[in-house]
Amino acid sequence: MNRKGDKDNTISKKEFDTFINTQFDLPDTDHDGTLDAAELGHLKAMLCAK
Ligand SMILES: [Ca+2]
Structure with missing residues (x-):
């Protein structure tokens, strides 16, 4: 989450x-609204890097 946030120490649904x-x-x-195998690989790499 954005650590700057709104500084109320809560996370709203929005x-x-x-x-x-x-x-x-x-x-x-490719901004097609779906994640193909290659894009899922990018997502996995992003999540594992955090
Ligand atoms: Ca896509």
């Missing part, structure tokens, strides 16, 4: 949805 959508959009390199 903040969570934004985070999840960003995590989906980053590896969706």
Whole structure:
């Protein structure tokens, strides 16, 4: 999540949805709204790097 956030020490559904959508959009390199095997590989690498 964005550590800067709104500094209220909570995560709203909207903040969570934004985070999840960003995590989906980053590896969706062709922006077709789906993650193919290669894009899933990028997602896995991103998640393992954190
Ligand atoms: Ca895609």
